[in-house]
Amino acid sequence: MSDALDTTARGGTAPATAASDLAARAAQLDAADALAGLRERFTLPEGVVYLDGNSLGALPVGVADRVAEVVVHEWGTELIRSWSSGTWWTAPERIGDRIAPLVGAAPGQVVVGDSTSVNLFKALVGAARLAGHGRTELLVDASTFPTDGYIAGSAARLTGLTVVPVDPSDAAARLRERGQDTAVVLLNHVDYRGGRLHDLPGITRAAHAAGAVIVWDLCHSAGAVPVGLDEHGVDLAVGCTYKYLNGGPGSPAYLYIAERHQAAFDSPLPGWNGHAEPFAMTPDYTPAEGAVRGRVGTPDILSMLALEAALDAWDGVDVAAVRAKSLALTDFFLECVAAYVPAGKAEPVTPLPHGERGSQVSLRTENARAVMDELISRGVIGDFRAPDVLRFGFTPLYVGFADAERAARTLGRIFG
Amino acid sequence: MSDALDTTARGGTAPATAASDLAARAAQLDAADALAGLRERFTLPEGVVYLDGNSLGALPVGVADRVAEVVVHEWGTELIRSWSSGTWWTAPERIGDRIAPLVGAAPGQVVVGDSTSVNLFKALVGAARLAGHGRTELLVDASTFPTDGYIAGSAARLTGLTVVPVDPSDAAARLRERGQDTAVVLLNHVDYRGGRLHDLPGITRAAHAAGAVIVWDLCHSAGAVPVGLDEHGVDLAVGCTYKYLNGGPGSPAYLYIAERHQAAFDSPLPGWNGHAEPFAMTPDYTPAEGAVRGRVGTPDILSMLALEAALDAWDGVDVAAVRAKSLALTDFFLECVAAYVPAGKAEPVTPLPHGERGSQVSLRTENARAVMDELISRGVIGDFRAPDVLRFGFTPLYVGFADAERAARTLGRIFG
Numbered sequence A, B: 001m002s003d004a005l006d007t008t009a010r011g012g013t014a015p016a017t018a019a020s021d022l023a024a025r026a027a028q029l030d031a032a033d034a035l036a037g038l039r040e041r042f043t044l045p046e047g048v049v050y051l052d053g054n055s056l057g058a059l060p061v062g063v064a065d066r067v068a069e070v071v072v073h074e075w076g077t078e079l080i081r082s083w084s085s086g087t088w089w090t091a092p093e094r095i096g097d098r099i100a101p102l103v104g105a106a107p108g109q110v111v112v113g114d115s116t117s118v119n120l121f122k123a124l125v126g127a128a129r130l131a132g133h134g135r136t137e138l139l140v141d142a143s144t145f146p147t148d149g150y151i152a153g154s155a156a157r158l159t160g161l162t163v164v165p166v167d168p169s170d171a172a173a174r175l176r177e178r179g180q181d182t183a184v185v186l187l188n189h190v191d192y193r194g195g196r197l198h199d200l201p202g203i204t205r206a207a208h209a210a211g212a213v214i215v216w217d218l219c220h221s222a223g224a225v226p227v228g229l230d231e232h233g234v235d236l237a238v239g240c241t242y243k244y245l246n247g248g249p250g251s252p253a254y255l256y257i258a259e260r261h262q263a264a265f266d267s268p269l270p271g272w273n274g275h276a277e278p279f280a281m282t283p284d285y286t287p288a289e290g291a292v293r294g295r296v297g298t299p300d301i302l303s304m305l306a307l308e309a310a311l312d313a314w315d316g317v318d319v320a321a322v323r324a325k326s327l328a329l330t331d332f333f334l335e336c337v338a339a340y341v342p343a344g345k346a347e348p349v350t351p352l353p354h355g356e357r358g359s360q361v362s363l364r365t366e367n368a369r370a371v372m373d374e375l376i377s378r379g380v381i382g383d384f385r386a387p388d389v390l391r392f393g394f395t396p397l398y399v400g401f402a403d404a405e406r407a408a409r410t411l412g413r414i415f416g
Helices: A016-031 A036-041 A063-077 A081-085 A091-103 A116-131 A146-159 A168-181 A200-209 A290-294 A301-314 A319-340 A368-377 A401-415 B016-031 B036-041 B063-077 B081-085 B091-103 B116-131 B146-159 B168-181 B200-209 B290-294 B301-314 B319-340 B368-377 B401-415
Strands: A110-112 A137-141 A162-166 A182-188 A213-217 A236-239 A254-257 A360-364 A383-385 A389-393 B110-112 B137-141 B162-166 B182-188 B213-217 B236-239 B254-257 B360-364 B383-385 B389-393
Touching (some): A016 A319, A063 B063, A091 A110, A091 A236, A091 A254, A091 A290, A091 A301, A116 A146, A116 A182, A116 A213, A116 A254, A137 A168, A146 A182, A162 A168, A168 A200, A182 A200, A254 A290, A319 A360, A319 A401, A368 A383, A368 A389, A368 A401, B016 B319, B016 B401, B091 B110, B091 B236, B091 B254, B091 B290, B110 B290, B116 B146, B116 B182, B116 B236, B116 B254, B137 B146, B137 B168, B146 B182, B162 B168, B168 B200, B182 B200, B200 B213, B254 B290, B319 B360, B319 B401, B368 B383, B368 B389, B368 B401
Parallel strands (some): A213 A236, B137 B162, B137 B182, B182 B213, B213 B236
Antiparallel strands (some): A110 A254, A236 A254, A360 A389, B110 B254, B236 B254, B360 B389, B383 B389
């Protein structure tokens, strides 16, 4: 990829031919893109380049109709009968099985419900109990999305562990050198701010070699990067569904419990929905078999079934193809930024090597908030992360190369 | 009320005049009912008597349109901009303030989000921390809806307390006699199965006199019975919104934190949404002021805003008037059951004294599941609770006296 970065094109004086060349290249790339047709599975506003699907995914076609059916017919007309005869009760595990192939999991290991933070709490306390006694440390990504650190602090406090912040790049080395005290490791697969992709297979191996239990947060990777939970022997994982999975604002998150851990998984939130016989209403708690024991309270049906309809956008889509397009998009965007944006005005924070890059490009710039506001007013929607980062998410199901070119060109004009 | 129960009318041979008398009485009561017009705020299927609003409330008018607007416009068109400029971010506390008057709370003490079970966990661990050291017991309603007991067990395990089951009728006496070891008390305001209303003011006083912190579960009372959280000095409370509040299947629950406890409330689920500055993304957790610190992860917007629209059904409605109608409805239903159902076939479990009755009538009968299935097939929807209970919920916003009469008459014919 880095070969493709034509650094000689840097500077605000990029000739008109360079722009038209890039626009022509974008058109060729879009024409050759086997995934280009997937955009028709989404309703996107006219005239907008949407590069914030890593924060809130676009609305898939079919969701609005499905939600209307759930509200008007299943709730309004069928009323309570929908709980006993309809699709509601089993939604958490059924939708979990729809997400499973997107994160490399066999069926029966993913359950949907609650927020990412709540699932992190289940996973971390559950992991501490799986790890057993005699180990004292909970290793946590020091650059993590904050809620992971806050929840880790609470889980550690309640289980008697000590949180040890670690740079994910140093995690494997630390586990090799001092892993004998590590009970649990919590890391993000992709860093939310800079977009760095961490070495899930290697760090998972190092955690296991040290005898620790590992929890991965997939919020910024699932649906954009192959995860391979089963293949790499991950213990537990959590993720949200409103970014690359397009489930809608605040749609329910999910919990992965590897099959080999399910019988021993001991949730700190043993709600009645995770009971082996929820309607027996017995005073003693007997956890259900399988990932279902990760359920807690009554599932949020409107949001659950909106998510289920949204996942239709993934029908027949291969995550490896999505990843290939994601890398091609971020390569091309970086190339366009180099061509259009004056040197020194917006420096990539996201790693250039493919093996270290998620599906976003973060650029560091002065006055980042004002620059992003201006971009948005010109129809290019990314987002701002304090203090100085412009974040552009590339969602291969509905973003094309012409979008990438227009975004970079618009950014260049703001600086021009 | 019990005077009105004409026990001489019992028996399967109730004369036709008794039936026509009761039908005429029902028509008179409906005509005189100042709340009768509220039924127009709901969409109910034709020909159905819906007596399961204590399990899943009916669909209020306006919800379907509001949800469609949220999906199509706020998510589909505005996309990420709805988080910064719209009504999304502040929904948990804004909707909490809509629920507050229904449970007798001043603004700023109720926050919406997560399931009841998750809120119970926050409340119980938070209560244990408020109670401080030296006390060892968590008193829990022995007849409780099971999830309360399961979650109490987990909270006790993580905070070093011991769960002590107690019959709610004995709770005040036990607190007076042996309350010095009680850290936390968890009780249901109304029992889910039999519909018994517990003495919230008296037990709260006894808990405080013993130096304990009390948590009330309002799932089966809020929206049907005056609660008076502030008036009675309750410490913490939780409740669901999909029963008498009509928020929709699995709609988010709420947490009440009395203002005097907010500064010290220490949540075991300190997600980023409960942070004083959530977008500062700082590694240290500083809880927000007020009930907002009860927030955890990203709120489930579709369900949240459906609930907000549903609460419009309460505009201008006085809970005291709702309670008066509820008691009149359950009185009249019991009278009709006595008249229509052969003696000994369906015995009330719900207490007859008004001060001990929630907004439901539970009848014990043989073959309860089959009887309820038959009732439902005849258009009278209640529910079955194992092993032998027929449960009929009376939701004064949309159930009338003719509904009560028809339900009892239909039940009588099944036995006749």
